[in-house]
Amino acid sequence: MFKAVVTDLDGTLTDRRRRISTAAIEAIRDLVDAGIPVVLASGNTTCSLDILCKMIGTDGSIIGENGGVYRHRFDGKLQVAGRQDICREAYRRIEEHFAEEGKTLTLYSPENRFADIAFARTVSPAETAAIIADMPVRTIDTGFAIHLQYNGVSKGTALSELAALMGLVPDDFLAVGDSENDTEMIRRAGVGAVVGNAVPGPMAAAEYVAEKKYGEGFVEIVRKYRPYFRER
Ligand SMILES: O=C(O)COP(=O)(O)O
Numbered sequence: 001m002f003k004a005v006v007t008d009l010d011g012t013l014t015d016r017r018r019r020i021s022t023a024a025i026e027a028i029r030d031l032v033d034a035g036i037p038v039v040l041a042s043g044n045t046t047c048s049l050d051i052l053c054k055m056i057g058t059d060g061s062i063i064g065e066n067g068g069v070y071r072h073r074f075d076g077k078l079q080v081a082g083r084q085d086i087c088r089e090a091y092r093r094i095e096e097h098f099a100e101e102g103k104t105l106t107l108y109s110p111e112n113r114f115a116d117i118a119f120a121r122t123v124s125p126a127e128t129a130a131i132i133a134d135m136p137v138r139t140i141d142t143g144f145a146i147h148l149q150y151n152g153v154s155k156g157t158a159l160s161e162l163a164a165l166m167g168l169v170p171d172d173f174l175a176v177g178d179s180e181n182d183t184e185m186i187r188r189a190g191v192g193a194v195v196g197n198a199v200p201g202p203m204a205a206a207e208y209v210a211e212k213k214y215g216e217g218f219v220e221i222v223r224k225y226r227p228y229f230r231e232r
Pocket residue numbers: 008009010011041042043044142143144145146179181
């Protein structure tokens with residue numbers, strides 16, 4: 001029996017253009033109304049997740065910044081993992097490298113990030129990774145942004161820590177995602193599933209691959225596993 005859901009946001013609840021699926025919102029509300037906690041787990045910042053949680057109607061339990069931050073409920077203390085100072089150092093090196101080629105990078109909400117660094121996908125993620133190959137920092141391409149995260153921090157590690165705060169274990173969760181940054185979370189959860197638009201990494205780690213893409217895929221996955229949930 002599963003007890004909770006942890007889901008990615010961009011590309012799982014939203015389409016390619018980041019428009020949220022209203023069907024996915026309905027599916028989350030049905031779970032929440034049945035007493036099944038739903039955690040939003042994203043590369044996005046805490047403040048953007050907070051607004052979504054309020055408007056969708058979850059209890060505010062989140063994993064943000066690709067596992068760099070996590071919190072149980074709205075009133076819980078925001079936990080910060082990893083080393084943003086080292087990610088910043090990596091970013092400076094990347095910035096310098098591309099500046100020599102005449103390319104300027106665009107940071108995403110640096111003032112609201114406590115753990116990772118995110119910037120626009122205007123340069124090659126593989127080239128970015130090569131520049132910082134000797135540093136303990138991972139380059140993550142989510143399909144929406146390039147993130148720099150301290151080694152050993154992921155949505156998967158945050159899931160283990162958040163689950164404990166919720167009185168649960170990762171095995172109690174159904175995890176849903178679409179991108180490279182969801183692979184560890186999908187591996188760690190009791191069952192992992194991906195939407196039809198997922199990239200090969202998380203797809204290979206998942207027990208189930210939805211036929212449908214984006215929000216419709218999320219709804220398909222929730223329907224499939226709904227009988228295996230314990231309602232509270
Ligand atoms: O922040 C990103 O780059 C992608 O966000 P996601 O983890 O919700 O897909």
